[in-house]
Amino acid sequence: MQTFSDRLQDEIDYKGITRKELSYIADVKPRALAMYLGTQKSMPPADVAVRIAKALNVSVEFLVTGKDSKSLSAYASVLNDFERLSQNNKDSISIMIHALAESDSKKMRN
Secondary structure: OOOHHHHHHHHHHHHOOOHHHHHHHHOOOHHHHHHHHOOOOOOOOHHHHHHHHHHHOOOHHHHHHOOOOOOHHHHHHHHHHHHOOOHHHHHHHHHHHHHHHHHHHHHHHO
16 A cells, blocks of 8 residues: 555656755755655655645645545546647547537536
């Protein structure tokens, strides 16, 4: 089972940044960040967790529980694949998504 520390490290790796960079972006002392990632695996105070989550563009809920339907990380692989497509395919998929969303919207209104 993943811990806060595990998810934090995974997000750092996924974003391709260093601990030092995250420390700077989130305004968290490097030593404190090391405590959250090290063998102690302590949890940060809420205000620090919020700054870290914001810097990683995820929710605190995701870092703490691993679950968050609104987290961009939940869609990361799809977005990653989408970015690799040709512009023509991106346009086609965008049209398809829009049409499906409109269709679902109409169904929900009825």
